[in-house]
Amino acid sequence: MKNQLLNSELSFSKNETEFSLPQWCxxxxxxxxEPTTAREFYTDIFQDHLAPHRDRNDYQxxxxxxxxxxISREGTKTTHRTTxxxxxxxxxxxxxxxxxxCFIAPFSYAGKNRTNKNARYMHAMCIEIDGIKGAGGIHELFYSWRREVDPLPQPTYIVASGSGLHLYFVFEKPVPMYPKLFQQWSVLKKQLTRTFWSTYVTTLHNHVQYESLNQAFRMPGTLTKSGARALAFRTGGKVTPQYMNHFALEENRVDLTVKNEHTLEEAKELYPDWYQRRIVNKEERGHFSRYEGIYHNWxxxxxxxxxxxxxxxxLENLCALAVQCNIPREQLVEDCNKLAKRFEKLTEEENNHFTQYDIDSALRIYDNPTDNAYRRKVEIVSARTGIPLTRNKRNGRPQKQHVRIMNAVRDVVHPDGSWRVGNGRKSKRDVVKRWRxxxxxxxxIDCQRETGLSRPTVLKWWDAE
Incomplete structure (x- = not known):
């Protein structure tokens, strides 16, 4: 059966199937x-653009x-990665x-870690759609790229992954993932995801799930949650960046002229200290700790x-903030468990409970923090969590310059210094006293959590008269 999924021509009818089929086939x-095999599907995506097989120590x-x-979820959850x-x-x-x-993203990476920093080429963009509105939802999905007015891009493949669908837009040539381009493609994918999750296609149009650009998805030919096998279907031709840009709002279009700012040799000449520290000595990029009130506010x-x-x-972003704010693991675990109980009360479908596995997965970023735990863009966090966040606006000015300008404006508006009345820094002593x-x-510990004060500050003023 698996050999058929991998190699053979796929054909099936409602009365004659050799294996369990996912929904919507x-x-x-x-x-x-058109049903297609896993071999045809991945050969078409990766072509011959990946590195040849080498000894693990012979990286080029x-x-x-x-x-x-x-990923095995029997007993203790384990993940095995394969190059x-x-x-x-x-x-x-x-x-x-x-x-x-089994999962894989249609991306190629430098190194063994699936981080945004290591992403080198996007071979296909994939958009997931859940909560399909039956046969009518499938009809509306196909109509969305066939209509003459405001059509959407036509995917190259659709993978039936269980109860949902994955739309793959396979590029004629892999798209380089320079940092600026990664961000721009993420914005474009968010817009297209929102558009595909229309009220005509999905019952979850008010609960859109925005996946990361390099999200790994279930492989055709491998098991789904229901025990069926995910299947791939060809629906169109390959796409180009220009084609995908055509369907984006002007402010969301990818700048196709963006290139990496400097080659490594140029960087060696321009930034010798950086080159010695990061490239020669292979030192990690430094990180700053943040005020723990940010954690409690989130x-x-x-x-x-x-x-x-x-x-x-x-929850995953809370764990990242715990890293940034140096929150003790015991406190983080306690907060995660309390939040999980709150999350479980929001469960609407039987197969969508919030489980201990979800908590353990979120805690991984705390136990094994990478650069991604420290550096997150407000726009991406807001999109993934569904919680509106706005960046402090300085109109493009550096912080120090912005502060000087705003102080000058303040002194012009209040030349008599009246702005100072009632605006002095509040004593933390009064905060602790009021809480007690x-x-x-x-x-x-409860005072610390609810006020957002640091542990030393609470201890300092706890017994003050």
Whole structure:
């Protein structure tokens, strides 16, 4: 059966199937989608652009590979990663033998970690759609790129992954992922995701799930949650960046003229200290600690603003802020468990509970912090969590310059210095005193959490008269 999914021509009818099928297969065929094998699907995506197979210690600079994940949820959750090279033999082996949950992103990477920083080429953009509105939803989905007025881009493939669909837009040539381009393509994908999740296609149009640009998706030929096998269907031709740009709002279009600002040799001449530290000595980029009140403020935002479809991302961002703000793990775990109970109350569908597995997955960024834990863009955090966030606006000015300008404006508006009245820095002593009056039996740790003050500050003023 697996060999058929990997190599053979796929044909099936409602009465004759050799394996369990995911939802929407027959509806997809009815609207002209052509079933295809996993081998055809991934060969078309990666072509011959990945690095040749080499010994693990024989890495060559400038050669990039795919990264596949096998996840076991029996007992203790484990993840096994596999490097995918040019002949895709490692991928065929996973599809043909694995009984685990298997994922891969249509991206190639430098190194062994699936980080945004290591992403080198996007071979395809993938958009996930859940909550399909039955056969009518499939009809509206296909109509969305066939209509003459305001059409959407036509995907190259659709993968039936269980109960949802994955739309793959395969590029004629892999798209380089310079940092600026990664951000711009992320914005474009967000807009297209919002448009595809229309009220005519999905019942979850008010709970859009925005996946990251290099999100890994379930592999065709491997197991779905229901025990069926994910299947791929061809629906159109390959796309170009210009084609995808055509469907974006002007402010969301990708700047196709963007290139990496400097080659490594140029950077060596321009920034010798940086080159010695980062390239020669291979030192990690430095990080700053943040005020712990930011962590507690985000926690409050989760309680008041988290919605189904964004719960995991809200918790994962809390774990990242715990890293930035040096929050003790014990406190983070306690906060995660309390939030999980809140999240579970929001559950609307039986197969969408918020589980201990979700908590453990979010905690990974705290236990193994990468650069992604420290550096996050407000726009991306807001999109993934569904909680509105706005960046402090300085009109493009550096912070110090902006502060000087605003102070000058303040002194012109209030030349008599009246702005100072009532605006002095409030004593933390009064904050702690007020909290203790309101909570006679309260603990220091509770005061710390609810006020957002640091532990040393609470201890300093706890016994003050």
């Amino acid at each position: 027959f509806e997809l065929v009815e609207w002209g989608a 600079t400038g050669e990039y590979t795919g990264i596949a994940l096998e 995918i090279t040019q002949d895709l033999g490692e991928l065929w082996n996973i599809i043909d033998t694995s009984e685990k949950t 926690k409050k935002k989760i309680y008041s603003g988290a919605t189904v479809g964004h719960r995991y991302n809200c 009056l309101d909570h006679p039996d309260g603990r220091k």
